[in-house]
Amino acid sequence: MIGHKRIPSREGGVEIVVDELSTRLVRLGCQVDAYNRYGRHTAGRKFDERRGKYYNGIRLITIPTPKSSALNAIVYSFLAVIRALFGRYDVIHFHAEGPCIVLWIPKLFGFHVVATIHGLDWQRAKWGNFASSMLKLGEKTAVRHADEIIVLSQNMREYFQQTYGRDTILIPNGIERPVIKKADLITKQYGLKKDEYILFLARIVPEKGLHYLIEAFKKSDTDKKLVIAGGNSHSNEYMKEISAMAATDKRIIMTDFIHGQCLEELYSNAYLYVLPSDVEGMALTLLEAMSYGNCCLVSDIKENTEVTEESAVTFKKGSVKDLGIKLDNLLKNPQKVMEYKEKSQDFICGKYNWDAVVEKTLERYKRKSIKRYKRMGKWSR
Template sequence: MIGHKRIPSREGGVEIVVDELSTRMVKLGCEVDAYNRFGYHVSGKEFDEKRERYYNGVRIFTIPTPSSSSLNAIVYSFLATIRSLFGRYDIIHFHAEGPCTMIWIPKLFGIRVVATIHGLDWQRSKWGNFASKVLRFGEKMAAKHADELIVLSENMKDYFQKEYGRETSYIPNGIICPEHKEINCIKEKYGLEKDEYILFLARIVPEKGLHYLIDAFKDIATDKKLVIAGGSSHSHDYMDQITTMSQEDSRIVMTGFVQGEILEELYSNSYIFVLPSDVEGMAVSLLEAMSYGNCCLVSDIDENMEVVQDKACSFQKGNVEDLKRKLEELLTRPDIVEKYRKESADYICGRFNWDDVVDRTIYLYMQKEKGK
C-alpha cells in the first residue's frame, strides 16, 4: 500500500481506508506491507516519532521525507515506489492521485498495479497551480497504466470514462456500525451537552467549506454551539483564517484534531452534523456521522448526494444564505431532525460494508492483467 500518510491514523479518509483494507486483508491470509510517510502529523510530533514495524499484522515501512510540505509527498511517493520494487510483490496498490505520478515505474518491471482515486485532488483549492498540474499528471498516469482503477463514486466513474475512455471499478468506502457514547469527556473538556451543538468534523482545508458554515452560523440566533473538530493539512493560512473567524463568536468551539473517546462522544451527542464541502471523493466523516444516527446537512455536490440519497438534508454548494435557511429550519424543527436520525444509521450501515469492500478489492487483485 502506497499513498497514505501513515497507519494507524485518522488524519484523513485515505488513511482510514488503507487501515481497514490492509488489516482486514491480513485477517483473510494476505501478506500486506504499508509504506508510511515520516513527517508532520496533526496530532503532534510525539505521534510522528512512533515508528512501529508491525500494526495488526501489517508490516510497516517508514519512508523518510523532508519537512517541507511542498516536497514531502512527491519525495515520499518516489522513495516508497523505488523501495517497493525490491519487495517481490504480486500487487502494488497506489492510493490518491499524487502518488500515482509514480505508477509507471513498477509497470516497467512488469509488476501488477492497482490504483484507487479517492477524489479529484487537483480540483482542491488548497493546491497551487504547479501542485494541481502534478496531481492531474498522476490522474493521467493512473488512467493510462493502472491494471485496475478503483473510484469511490459513480460521478468519478463517469468522469474517467468521458475524460480518458477508461473503465473503472466503483468500490465505495465502508463503515463500521458503532456504539453510542454518553456525554463524559466532551462535557468536562469543552462544556458540551447532548443536542446542544452543531458538529463539523473534518480536516480544516478550504475545500471542506467550513468558512461558509461559520458565516451562516454567525447570523443565526441560537444558544447552541458550533463545534469545529479537525486539524489542518498544509493549509496554515486557511487555518489562521478559520481561527480568526471563530474567535469572533463565543459560541464556536475549536477542539483541534480528535480521535478515540472524544471523537465518539462528539458524533454520539450532536444535534446535527454539517459537511459544507465544495469538493469530495467519498467523505468518511459523513459515513461515520450517519452511522451514529445523526441528522446530516450536506452541500449538494454529487459525491455527497450519492451517499445520503434522501436520508439527509442538503443546501446549494457555496450558498451561505441557503445554508443559513436550512440550519434555521433544523434548529426550529426537531421533528425533522428526529426523522432523519431514525433513518440514517440503518441505511448507511446496510449499504456500505467493509467486508464487501475488501472482498471486491481482492477480486480485482486476482484478475488477469488486461491489455490496455
C-alpha cells in the same frame, strides 16, 4: 499500500481507508506492507515514534520525507516505490492522485498495479498551480499505466470515462455500526452535552466549505455551539482565516484533530452534523456521522447526495444563504431532526460495508495476478 500519510491515524479519509482495507486483508491471510511517511514535523515524529514495526498484522515501512509540503508527497512516493521494487509483491496499491505520478515505475518492472482515486485532488483549492499540475499528471499516469483503477463514486466513474475513455471500478468506502457513547470526556474537556452542539468534523481546508458554515452559523439565533473538530492540512493561510472567524463568536469551539473516545462521543451526541464541501471524493466522516444516527446537513454535490440519497438535508453548494435557511429550519424543528436521526443509521449501515469493499478489492488484485501466476506456473488455487 503507497500514498497515505501514515497509519494508524485519522489525518484524512485516505488513511482510514488504507487502515480498514489493510487490517481486513491481513485477517484474510494476505501479507500487507504499508509505506508510511515520516517528516521532520512534530506530528510525524509523534505518530511514528509511538508505533512498532507491526500494527494489526500490517508491516509498517517508514519512508523519510522532507518538511516541505510541496515536495513531501512526490519524494515519499518515489522513495517508497524504489523500496517496493525489492519487495517481491504480487500487487502494489497506490492511493490518491499525487503518488500515482511514479506508478509507471513498478509497472515497467512487471508488477500488478492498482490505483484508488479518492477524489479529483487537483480541484482542491489548497493547491497552487504547480501542485495542481502534478496531481493532474498523477491522474493521467494512473489512466495510462494502472492495471485497475478504483473510484469511490459514480460521478468519478463518469468523469474518467468521459475525459479519458477509461473504464474504472466503483468500490465505495465502507462503514460499521458503532456503539453509541454517552457524553463524558467531551463534557469534561469542552463543556459539551447531548444535542447542545452542531458538529463539523473534517480537515480544515478550503474545499470543505467551513467558511460557509461559520458565516451561516453566526447569523443563527441559537444557544447551541458549533464544534469544529479537525486540523490544518497544507493550508496555513486558510487556517488563520478560520481561526479569526471563529474567535469572534464565543459559541464556536475549535478542538483540533480528535480521535478515540472523544471522537465517538462527539458523533454520538451531536444535534446535527454539517458537511458544506465544494469538493469531495467520498467523505468517510459523512458515513461515520450517519452510522452514529446523526441528522446530516450537506452540500448538494453529487459525491454527497450519492451517499445520503433522501436520508439527509441538502443545501445549494457554496450558498451561505441557503445553508443558513436550512440550518435555521433544523434548529427550530427538533422533531424533523429526530426523524432523520431515526433512519440514518439503518440506511447507511445497510448500504455500505467494509467486508464487501475488501472482497471487491481482492477481486481486482487477483484479476491479472492470476493470469500472471498461471503463466509462471505458480498459481495453485
